[in-house]
Amino acid sequence: MTALDLLDLDPSLSAEERQIRDVVRQLVDDRVRPHVAAWYEEGRVPARELAREFGKLGLLGMHLTGYGCAGASAVAYGLACQELEAGDSGLRSLVSVQGSLAMYAIWRYGSEEQKQRWLPAMATGEAIGCFGLTEPDHGSDPASMTTRARRDGDDWILAGAKMWITNAPIADVAVIWARTDEGVRGFAVPMDTPGVTAREIGRKMSLRASVTGEIALDDVRLPADAQLPDAIGLKAPLSCLTEARYGIVWGSLGAARDCLETALAYATSRTQFGRPLAGFQLTQAKLADMAVELVKGQLLALHLGRLADAGRLRPEQVSVGKLNNVREALAIARQCRTILGANGVSGEYPVMRHANNLESVLTYEGTSEIHQLVVGQRLTGLSAFA
Structure with missing residues (x-):
């Protein structure tokens, strides 16, 4: 028991949970602590390299099942988040946005084709995801979003902007939420699609060891199968x-x-x-x-x-x-x-x-x-x- 474990909580964890915690703690000690002060001061972080290392340990989408995900318990995932943020909040943000936002959205609401296309690569860190909900004028009030998606034949046309999006400048895929005539819908948008641009937000005084950006959607044309079929409504x-x-x-x-x-x-x-x-x-x-x-x-x-x-x-x-x-x-x-x-x-x-x-x-x-x-x-x- 450490001095800070006043209530002796460690025995409340399973052997597997403690092992996962200890492995992540060692990774942070070895890979993060020697460098994170410099990353923070310089406003940069080797996010793609770290994502691949996290992927090797099964940390990306670790609480999801199938598609190369670890299927760990919620407690094990929480312990991993605790150890990552003990290193830096930006590192936990990288893992959270990848696994709990972008991957979870595709895993929970996507088609089987979308899951097969994105989730295995995201689980290894070879593909990076981001989650586009917050807008320049709409943060706490997502129901007022102005990003729109309209039908054009079998395609969708997306127009709007998303702001303060973690991972956006380095992402391969963005889960974008937009208003349609049928209500709010989600779309899996490859970031190399024409009309999609991402600009990194600089001069941050917080989360400097994290990549944050703005996404602009200039009449982005997407095929019908880009829509997450089960993502219906703001819920x-x-x-x-x-x-x-x-x-x-x-x-x-x-x-x-x-x-x-x-x-x-x-x-x-x-x-x-x-x-x-x-x-x-x-x-x-x-x-x-x-x-x-x-x-x-x-x-x-x-x-x-x-x-x-x-x-x-x-x-x-x-x-x-x-x-x-x-x-x-x-x-x-x-x-x-x-x-x-x-x-x-x-x-x-x-x-x-x-x-x-x-x-x-x-x-x-x-x-x-x-x-x-x-x-x-x-x-x-x-x-x-x-």
Whole structure:
């Protein structure tokens, strides 16, 4: 048991779950930690190379079955997300968008031909996917999307724009959501289709070790079989978001844990006024409060994972997890920064990088306010969205 496992949760995991966690942790230690500070500072990341390495371990679409996917449990997938985000939120975003958004959309709503075309290559990391829902003027309100798809004979013509799309500049396929005369529909759009352009978004202060872009769709002509046949209505993309939000419930705790481990090591080795920082009551109070919130978040994530594996996880329960765990992870990162003092803003330590990343995690896949309203609707039976 580590010092941060206050409630001895490790025995609650199966041997397979612990093994998957440990393998991903070792990958992060070997492949990510030596380089991630430089990737973040330089605003670049070898995403395709990393995707192939993740694919070799079965991390891409790992909770899906068939088509080269690992078919792992929801808890195992969550543990993998926690270890990836302990390295950097951008790495977990790469895996989440690939597996829980793009691959899941095709796996759940695509035709057999679409699944065979894309999923095996995406599972190995040879093909990269992205998920085009957010628009420049429509983030939390996807029902107001302006991207349109109209029929032209047997084809579809897509026009519009998508914004803040992880993986877009390097993607081979985009799952694009558009409004049609029959309602919202999803399309598997090869990124080399004429009329599709992707522009990388630069000057980010968060998720700098992640590739983010804008997609422009200029009267893109697609064959009829590009439509995901079972993606009917807004519930389809929202179900994909629920999948991705579940990974965030776990992943955000990885960033928090890495900050807390850093602060604990710093406080026990840094001497001020003749004794270690960890020997002062105020420092111990900070560490204790953060450790309690971390383990509470881990209990919540584990409970949601067991519900998912039992087929009983509901969207509003995922909202509870995302709302609580990201909010507390960000608070932990900020508090850890105070323990490190001025060193907390240095790139030599991961704390400020995690804090900056968690500002994005707080917003994407549903802001805290959106999740508060989801929980509020569950409590009251009344929608406050409009």
